[in-house]
Amino acid sequence: MEAMELDSEDNLQRKQCLYQSLDESFAIRKEMYRGQQYSQIYFARLHLMRTLLYSLLPNWKPHLPVCTVLELEEGKECIIVGTLYKHMKLKPSILDEYSKERSATPLVKPHNFMHPDDDLVLEDESGRVKLAGTVLIPSIYVTGIVVAVQGKETVGGDFLVEDVLEAGLPHQEEQPLESGEDKYVVFVSGLSVGSSSSNPLQFQLLVDHITGHLGDEMEQRVAAEIVQVVIAGNSVEVPHGLLNGQNLASKDQSRLSEPIKELDILLTQIAASVPLDIMPGLNDPANFALPQQPLHRCLFPGSSAYNTFRSCTNPHSFELDNIRFLGTSGQNIDDLEKYSDAKDKLDIMERTLRWRHIAPTAPNTLAFLCG
Amino acid sequence: MESSSTAAGGGNMKGYFRQRKKTGGITKSNSNSKSKKSSSPDHSATLASDIAKPPSLISHASLDLQDDYDGNEEVLRQFDVNMAYGPCLGMSRLDRWDRANSLGLNPPKDVERLLRVGKLRSECLWDGRV
Numbered sequence: 001m002e003a004m005e006l007d008s009e010d011n012l013q014r015k016q017c018l019y020q021s022l023d024e025s026f027a028i029r030k031e032m033y034r035g036q037q038y039s040q041i042y043f044a045r046l047h048l049m050r051t052l053l054y055s056l057l058p059n060w061k062p063h064l065p066v067c068t069v070l071e072l073e074e075g076k077e078c079i080i081v082g083t084l085y086k087h088m089k090l091k092p093s094i095l096d097e098y099s100k101e102r103s104a105t106p107l108v109k110p111h112n113f114m115h116p117d118d119d120l121v122l123e124d125e126s127g128r129v130k131l132a133g134t135v136l137i138p139s140i141y142v143t144g145i146v147v148a149v150q151g152k153e154t155v156g157g158d159f160l161v162e163d164v165l166e167a168g169l170p171h172q173e174e175q176p177l178e179s180g181e182d183k184y185v186v187f188v189s190g191l192s193v194g195s196s197s198s199n200p201l202q203f204q205l206l207v208d209h210i211t212g213h214l215g216d217e218m219e220q221r222v223a224a225e226i227v228q229v230v231i232a233g234n235s236v237e238v239p240h241g242l243l244n245g246q247n248l249a250s251k252d253q254s255r256l257s258e259p260i261k262e263l264d265i266l267l268t269q270i271a272a273s274v275p276l277d278i279m280p281g282l283n284d285p286a287n288f289a290l291p292q293q294p295l296h297r298c299l300f301p302g303s304s305a306y307n308t309f310r311s312c313t314n315p316h317s318f319e320l321d322n323i324r325f326l327g328t329s330g331q332n333i334d335d336l337e338k339y340s341d342a343k344d345k346l347d348i349m350e351r352t353l354r355w356r357h358i359a360p361t362a363p364n365t366l367a368f369l370c371g
Numbered sequence: 372m373e374s375s376s377t378a379a380g381g382g383n384m385k386g387y388f389r390q391r392k393k394t395g396g397i398t399k400s401n402s403n404s405k406s407k408k409s410s411s412p413d414h415s416a417t418l419a420s421d422i423a424k425p426p427s428l429i430s431h432a433s434l435d436l437q438d439d440y441d442g443n444e445e446v447l448r449q450f451d452v453n454m455a456y457g458p459c460l461g462m463s464r465l466d467r468w469d470r471a472n473s474l475g476l477n478p479p480k481d482v483e484r485l486l487r488v489g490k491l492r493s494e495c496l497w498d499g500r501v
Binding site (some may be wrong): 033034035036039040043044047048051125 | 475476
């Protein structure tokens with residue numbers, strides 16, 4: 001069937017990009033964690049980050065000695081490197097269920113567990129020391145970050161912090177500027193197909209725009225520069241009333257799968273036109289703990305027929321034309337928001353870059369599986 | 372009384388005891404065999420004994436007290452408890468050695484050699500005990 005060409009002779013071609021998946025390290029095979037209380041995770045994290053921080057110390061304060069927590073002497077100016085632990089009064093603890101006296105503190109606020117009395121402790125293999133002073137503000141930091149602090153031990157046995165060094169941003173490679181060729185990646189998240197607030201017309205509008213079925217030639221040229229679409233989690237929302245642990249009646253079973261079927265129809269249209277990566281999120285049918293494994297291909301019978309369709313892990317990392325992307329569906333940022341204070345989520349994302357760790361609260365408060 | 376028991380024992384009592392295996396099993400000293408009152412093999416499991424216990428009664432912990440403990444195992448145990456290489460529980464010894472190596476901690480080479488070549492325990496000394 002010939003398409004009617006009113007304005008131009010040639011069809012617009014979509015731009016292409018070299019794609020390389022870097023999700024190898026996020027895939028779980030049969031590994032199981034058999035260590036004691038996450039000690040293996042924290043040892044590896046401390047060691048890797050400490051090596052990195054030691055390499056940065058000569059540029060920061062080269063004249064000061066570095067020591068471990070056990071080697072601290074009262075009054076001696078030095079630098080110590082360790083993992084931060086934030087002691088939080090309001091952090092929910094499973095042991096509260098068993099305490100004999102039910103105290104009068106109100107039920108925890110689900111959105112934030114901060115309290116003015118929170119304090120920070122620095123820990124390494126040899127010991128831990130309470131951090132004092134006004135330089136390190138507990139509301140910004142969370143348990144699990146590795147930092148270097150400079151100061152001295154006080155009479156009371158605390159460590160008075162005078163300065164702090166975070167791992168900071170890694171070295172960026174210079175990217176050669178291409179001759180004015182623009183390529184775009186579309187990121188979309190929280191589609192929540194199947195929820196009462198989702199509007200199929202809005203999603204269809206997005207699909208039409210990406211596939212170039214919308215607008216005049218100028219609009220279509222812009223759409224032709226889209227080389228990749230990434231769907232970052234929470235694509236479906238299953239009616240919660242159905243998930244109460246009881247057996248489902250057969251009519252309810254079809255209600256359970258309707259959102260995913262609807263999603264698949266729309267994803268098929270996208271996958272037919274542009275490479276598509278889909279990541280699981282908090283509400284999607286995947287495992288709960290990070291790293292979430294890819295959504296199963298049989299959930300997408302239509303879209304998985306295309307080789308442009310890729311079901312990916314969360315977190316997801318890939319390389320497009322030698323530019324490396326790393327992202328999550330947001331559970332790590334949401335968790336950080338519960339335990340620290342920030343102007344907005346972008347602030348928290350910036351902090352994860354400066355701390356050089358995308359999920360420092362794992363495995364403490366963020367569910368995490370590790371091999 | 373034809374018994375082909377290998378170890379020297381007290382006179383008539385030997386015939387009542389089961390044949391002892393040459394290798395494996397638990398072999399304690401025979402010094403208390405003369406003081407035993409009961410010689411019936413039905414009670415063999417309850418005697419502090421020089422008899423090889425039936426395999427179902429051998430618990431895993433007790434195997435460690437014997438044969439495997441020698442100079443090589445001592446070297447591996449020192450590697451296990453060395454704090455510089457991190458916690459030892461939850462990983463096989465070789466995995467822990469590989470991790471220490473890739474973190475640049477320079478773990479001792481003879482430990483690697485013993486783990487890759489020898490038939491020594493692949494798990495740390497606390498494994499199965501905590």
